[in-house]
Amino acid sequence: MADRDSLVAAVARQGAAVRELKKNGGAAADITAAVVELNALKAQLNALAEPVGIVVNKKALEDLLLRKMFVVPSFEIYGGVGGFYDFGPPGAAVKTNLLNLWRRHFLLEDDVLEIECTNIMPEVVLKTSGHVDRFTDLMVKCTKSGECYRADKLVEDFIENLLAKNASALTSEEQEKHRLVATKAESLTPDEMHAVIQEYGIVSPGHGAVLSAPVPFNLMFQCHIGPEGHNVGYLRPETAQGIFLNFRRLLEYNAGKIPFGCAQIGNAFRNEIAPRGGLIRVREFQQAEIEWFVHPEDKSHAKFSQVASQRLTLFPKANQLTTGKTVVLTVREAVDQKLIANESLAYYLARTASFVAQLGIDMDRVRFRQHLDTEMAHYACDCWDLEIQLSTGWVECAGHADRSCYDLQVHAAKSKVEMVGTLKYDAPRAVDVVDIKVNKGKVGKAFKSDMVLVNKALEALRVDDAAALAFEATLAEAGTADLHVDGKSFTFARDMWSAAKVTKMVSEEKFVPSVIEPSFGVGRILTAVFEHTFYAREGDEKRGVMAFPAVIAPIKVAVLPLSNAKEFNPVVQDLERKLRAVCRSLSVCAAMWKRGGLVFV
Incomplete structure (x- = not known):
């Protein structure tokens, strides 16, 4: 039988293949075969003994945290509400000390700016960033009690119980059929989800009542700004957007110099349908984020040499798909081997490792896992998660991403406010540019009431040299060219618009910065601290001890x-x-x- 690491790698590899098939619209038969193979690998993996992990008396720890008022359920005297927790005096003190250490370790060390933005954001901000359309899960409701459930988790739990209770009665083919339904649950449409719920006869767990039809549920908390109720807003789902919106002023405050960083510590909100895992998945949580802005073609870091010899435990994507084993490399080795994309990203991975080491975390149970290609956003270059092993397994506690600044680009396009940096040259340089000329009189006369759409299309050509030259080539050859925007077509004549490549002497360069983004989940890190520092006194298991390092001790x-x-x-x-x-x-x-x-x- 294969060793556990090899099976972990095989499961990751096959999971990536399944995601790729679904993403590319693969044939149903191919997807089914791939999922069957994935589930077979998972079965082999589950058959192996679990590796020795953190041995912790969860019940004793949870009792201590509650009894000594580290963390308690919010609104407890009224029965509490899932996904909300309060920090008592010792818990609040530990969190404050942790955040103060975070500020000293990251912000003071690198002269990172810090801002504090509002928790409520108008809809236009989150519509532009994509959160309004993207932050959704399918929800069903108990028709008797009104209690809501996340539909995909309900299906997964139901099928898991079905297989557990009827393992001997079901053929292997029937079991694989059920597992395939569970695997696909997260990607089902509302109609498909409703059909699955009807087919399996799934009812509400609490009352056994019929469930409502699934509906998309936006995970952001909506509110209305002002008494009229016309201005829709949301509690922010992340702190980063406030930094992006203030980029222009932050750059000015920093005397126009790039690279620079800006941080924010604050609460974010996610209206989870079924929160679970204590502070791991909650509806209100605290983030500590840094946005480190750099030139897209120069991601070096001035202090890289200070961390170059530091050793990190890395779980590269290639290893996840092959050996399933981590590697230990110096930061310089990881960058030289192009395992980590650049110096700035590597610098923050090293600084994060140094940070968590001060918290009492067992560094033998810490790793940085690289995102697989199927996990990353299309605009991301490289992403690594800080993962800490808890009694429940490996938990992501911080993310580190090297991404083109998608957010700056979309907010600049929507707001018509330029969000760029400037690189001044030591001496003027000759550069090729596309010079565009628009005959505004003729264009305005030709399109009149459609000028808003036409201007939108012309602006897109202005920032896309290849598209502008292609449009010019069509005009030159045919005398006319059609410009398409929002489902409409506008015919331009030769005398309305022109573009030509010319050489100009320039003394500076405008660019949209890339950003290195370390993002820390404070509640998750605290959960790791509590687990890693807790022990029971020898011979007296009822007397629990929280062996906090002095720097964060309450x-x-x-x-x-x-x-x-x-x-x-x-x-x-x-x-x-x-x-x-x-x-x-x-x-x-x-x-x-x-x-x-x-x-x-």
Whole structure:
């Protein structure tokens, strides 16, 4: 039998093949065969013993976090609402200390700017960025209680239970048929999902009632800005958009210099249909993000030499599809081998590793996993996730992406506000440019009421040299050329428009910056910190210990008098005063100390 790493790689490889077939509209028979092979590999993998992971008493840890008020359910006296949590005094203190360390480690070290933007955004912002159309899941509702469920997860859970209860009664072909339905559940249309629910007779888990027809559910929280109710807004699904919208002013504040970075720490919101996993998947969560703007053709980093010899545990995409094993390389080796796309991205991977090492995280259970080609957005160059092994498996806690600045481009196009950087040359350079001339009088007279659409099409030609020269070639050959925009066609005559390639002397270059984006999920990192620092005292499993490093510990020192005698009071109070000037301290009376009532160690 193959070893576990090889099977993990085979599952990843086959999963990528299935996604590629679906993406390219492959034949149903080919997809079915690929999914059958994928499920067979998964079955082999599940048959192997799980690797030794983090041994942690989850129940004891959860009890401690709740009892000592690190993290508690929000609105608890009213029964709580799924996906919302409050941080109690020690939890809030740990989080504050973690974020202060994050600021010192990332922002102060590299002179990264920091801003704070609003949680509510108007619809036009998120429509332009693609969130309004993209952030959806199919939802069904219990017709008796009104409780809502995420349809694909309901189907997956139902089929998983069906197979578990009827494994001996079903043939292998029948089992594969059911597994294929579960695999496809996430990509089904509303009508297809409804047909599956009807076929399997799936009812609401809570009441056994009929489910409503599936409907697309946008995961953003919608609101209305102002009393009239006409201006639709949303709670932001990520913090990054605020930085992109302020790029022009940030660049000016930074004296026009690129590269530069801007960070934001703040809450983001995602109206999860069925949140789960504690702080891992919630409806309101905190992000700490950096957008590091660079010239698209120069992604070097001034401080790369400082991290070049640092060793990282990497899980490259090639290994995910072959050996299933991680590799340990220096940062310089990873860049020289073109495993990591560039110095700036590699620099932030190294800095992230140094950051989590200070949090009490076991670095033997930390890796950076590279996104497979089928996982990346079309505009991304390279992406790596910081993954930390928890008792539930490997969990993504931070993402690092090298991407062309898609957001700047779409916001500039929609708002008509230029969002570019400037590279000044040491001496003027001769460059080839496409010079476009428009006879505005004749164009306006010809198209009149359609000028909004025509101008939109002409602007697209102005920023696409290849398209402009192709349009010019058609005009030169035929005397007319059709310009297509939004389903309409406009015929241009030779005397309306022209384009020619010319050589000009220029002293500067305008460019849309690329961005390196490290994005940290604060709640997920805290979950890892809690698991990795928790242990039960030997011989007394009921006494849990949170072995926080001092830098993030909620309380740095405790004053523990051995006696309550009054003559000790002046000394104790003076010591407490001096300690509180530099850190949070805890004063405990002698009686409490002798009873073992100290909360933190």
